[in-house]
Amino acid sequence: xxxxxxxxxxxxxxxxxxxxxxxxxxxxxxxxxxxxxxxxxxxxxxxxxxxxxxxxxxxxxxxxxxxxxxxxxxxxxxxxxxxxxxxxxxxxxxxxxxxxxxxxxxxxxxxxxxxxxxxxxxxxxxxxxxxxxxxxxxxxxxxxxxxxxxxxxxxxxxxxxxxxxxxxxxxxxxxxxxxxxxxxxxxxxxxxxxxxxxxxxxxxxxxxxxxxxxxxxxxxxxxxxxxxxxxxxxxxxxxxxxxxxxxxxxxxxxxxxxxxxxxxxxxxxxxxxxxxxxxxxxxxxxxxxxxxxxxxxxxxxxxxxxxxxxxxxxxxxxxxxxxxxxxxxxxxxxxxxxxxxxxxxxxxxxxxxxxxxxxxxxxxxxxxxxxxxxxxxxxxxxxxxxxxxxxxxxxxxxxxxxxxxxx
Amino acid sequence: xxxxxxxxxxxxxxxxxxxxxxxxxxxxxxxxxxxxxxxxxxxxxxxxxxxxxxxxxxxxxxxxxxxxxxxxxxxxxxxxxxxxxxxxxxxxxxxxxxxxxxxxxxxxxxxxxxxxxxxxxxxxxxxxxxxxxxxxxxxxxxxxxxxxxxxxxxxxxxxxxxxxxxxxxxxxxxxxxxxxxxxxxxxxxxxxxxxxxxxxxxxxxxxxxxxxxxxxxxx
Numbered sequence: 001x002x003x004x005x006x007x008x009x010x011x012x013x014x015x016x017x018x019x020x021x022x023x024x025x026x027x028x029x030x031x032x033x034x035x036x037x038x039x040x041x042x043x044x045x046x047x048x049x050x051x052x053x054x055x056x057x058x059x060x061x062x063x064x065x066x067x068x069x070x071x072x073x074x075x076x077x078x079x080x081x082x083x084x085x086x087x088x089x090x091x092x093x094x095x096x097x098x099x100x101x102x103x104x105x106x107x108x109x110x111x112x113x114x115x116x117x118x119x120x121x122x123x124x125x126x127x128x129x130x131x132x133x134x135x136x137x138x139x140x141x142x143x144x145x146x147x148x149x150x151x152x153x154x155x156x157x158x159x160x161x162x163x164x165x166x167x168x169x170x171x172x173x174x175x176x177x178x179x180x181x182x183x184x185x186x187x188x189x190x191x192x193x194x195x196x197x198x199x200x201x202x203x204x205x206x207x208x209x210x211x212x213x214x215x216x217x218x219x220x221x222x223x224x225x226x227x228x229x230x231x232x233x234x235x236x237x238x239x240x241x242x243x244x245x246x247x248x249x250x251x252x253x254x255x256x257x258x259x260x261x262x263x264x265x266x267x268x269x270x271x272x273x274x275x276x277x278x279x280x281x282x283x284x285x286x287x288x289x290x291x292x293x294x295x296x297x298x299x300x301x302x303x304x305x306x307x308x309x310x311x312x313x314x315x316x317x318x319x320x321x322x323x324x325x326x327x328x329x330x331x332x333x334x335x336x337x338x339x340x341x342x343x344x345x346x347x348x349x350x351x352x353x354x355x356x357x358x359x360x361x362x363x364x365x366x367x368x369x370x371x372x373x374x375x376x377x378x379x380x381x382x383x384x385x386x387x388x389x390x391x392x393x394x395x396x397x398x399x400x401x402x403x404x405x406x407x
Numbered sequence: 408x409x410x411x412x413x414x415x416x417x418x419x420x421x422x423x424x425x426x427x428x429x430x431x432x433x434x435x436x437x438x439x440x441x442x443x444x445x446x447x448x449x450x451x452x453x454x455x456x457x458x459x460x461x462x463x464x465x466x467x468x469x470x471x472x473x474x475x476x477x478x479x480x481x482x483x484x485x486x487x488x489x490x491x492x493x494x495x496x497x498x499x500x501x502x503x504x505x506x507x508x509x510x511x512x513x514x515x516x517x518x519x520x521x522x523x524x525x526x527x528x529x530x531x532x533x534x535x536x537x538x539x540x541x542x543x544x545x546x547x548x549x550x551x552x553x554x555x556x557x558x559x560x561x562x563x564x565x566x567x568x569x570x571x572x573x574x575x576x577x578x579x580x581x582x583x584x585x586x587x588x589x590x591x592x593x594x595x596x597x598x599x600x601x602x603x604x605x606x607x608x609x610x611x612x613x614x615x616x617x618x619x620x621x622x623x624x625x626x
Binding site: 223226227230231232234235237238239240241242244245246253 | 420422423426427429430433465495518521522523524527
């Protein structure tokens with residue numbers, strides 16, 4: 001025992017003992033507010049009723065704090081309705097009446113007085129008994145008393161003293177639970193729904209990012225096909241057509257055209273290879289992220305130091321892909337814009353996340369604003385359920401970090 | 408065939424542009440300008456007044472239908488200036504933009520058609536001469552639209568083929584060559600088609616194409 005039960009007992013007692021006058025005031029306010037609201041003249045009655053609602057709201061607020069203290073849990077604050085922004089004065093005045101929460105406050109104010117009276121009575125009696133009973137021997141002799149009476153009083157007093165913490169706890173808890181049920185049952189439900197909605201919003205955002213990342217990737221793929229292999233194949237066809245036409249008149253020229261066609265074929269194959277590497281690099285699927293990033297790091301025009309020593313095992317394919325593309329794009333940006341002389345790529349696992357970091361010693365000033373390549377990267381990371389952060393003060397260095405779910 | 412055309416070529420893909428330049432020069436045409444974007448095409452066409460402009464649809468800066476819009480612009484500045492538009496894809500609505508001025512001297516072909524060098528060269532000369540030539544794929548899109556329609560079903564298989572070739576801009580002679588029949592046989596098919604579809608026979612090639620297109624479109 002460290003005396004914690006004393007503090008507990010005092011807290012419970014305080015809750016119950018102060019709860020009763022508070023409940024009494026609340027009840028009075030609720031009663032008269034309602035009385036005026038229903039009975040009296042509208043012009044006077046309604047404003048009085050509404051002010052009583054506001055008063056009850058503040059009582060309810062205080063009660064929530066008290067419940068938190070005595071039950072040791074967090075109570076969600078309900079969302080009171082704001083009047084619509086274009087509301088007139090009357091609408092603003094009447095606003096609390098349209099809010100279900102106000103009526104719950106009113107209910108709380110009207111009913112809590114009864115259980116509060118009961119617990120107040122019980123806890124009060126127990127305290128009195130505990131004090132005056134167990135001390136009976138000290139003052140009992142002042143009046144006519146017998147030994148039996150003294151024993152009985154002291155016995156009862158000690159019993160009350162022993163059970164006091166339990167009784168106080170029980171009363172405080174039942175009162176607080178009832179109060180909580182009325183005051184925040186709705187709010188707790190509300191909070192759960194908000195939680196679900198927030199989750200859904202995140203999912204929707206994630207899906208939107210995926211869609212936009214995919215749309216951008218597809219558009220780029222189409223452009224790449226159009227500008228690359230397609231043009232080359234047309235040229236190839238043209239050269240072959242020319243050769244066919246030239247064979248008889250000018251075999252030399254025909255041979256040259258065929259040679260050109262051959263070059264076109266080789267270059268088309270090369271371009272297709274690069275393109276398929278861009279879509280789903282075979283090395284990534286075959287050998288994993290470290291090997292794939294090692295390969296692009298080797299091709300980068302800026303020297304890249306790759307550190308993946310902490311990375312063991314392979315994350316989800318979607319995470320691998322996202323990480324690969326973030327690193328690829330980041331390196332492409334480094335090569336294109338940063339004027340860096342060196343850069344480092346770090347891949348490591350941190351708990352349930354894969355952290356992919358690309359840092360360069362370039363000029364900095366990169367940001368996530370729309371229209372920059374980095375926005376696409378951010379979409380990509382979000383689509384995989386992760387986040388992308390960019391730290392790039394003017395003058396550098398630039399650090400891009402993708403945090404992606406491992407599983 | 409010793410026609411020498413003065414040609415402007417507009418294509419941002421250098422590779423293809425050079426190929427076209429070489430092909431045309433080998434066949435006796437003269438390239439007066441080879442440019443890589445829409446505005447340059449309009450400038451070149453206005454200053455050079457070429458016999459024909461060959462235009463790629465997709466060019467910078469927008470990389471969408473820049474070339475098509477430039478071609479329309481050229482024809483609004485110099486009415487009837489012959490334009491052959493090449494594209495990686497053909498779309499009916501793009502063809503509509505080109506045909507809207509009903510002046511003739513319009514071609515709209517898939518880029519792939521350059522491989523059939525002789526046909527391609529013929530097309531150049533035809534368009535420069537005021538013909539309207541559409542890619543078989545465009546016509547196919549139209550035919551698909553209208554295949555189920557009553558008057559078209561009254562045509563025989565052969566007549567449908569002839570109709571498609573007419574829509575592409577073929578003359579009776581070239582239809583005869585492609586279908587390996589006599590020219591008089593083609594003439595008979597054509598007059599049958601015109602009768603069945605209640606079309607008014609046009610002498611001028613591009614008017615005939617427009618009439619056939621209008622019919623296929625159901626206008």
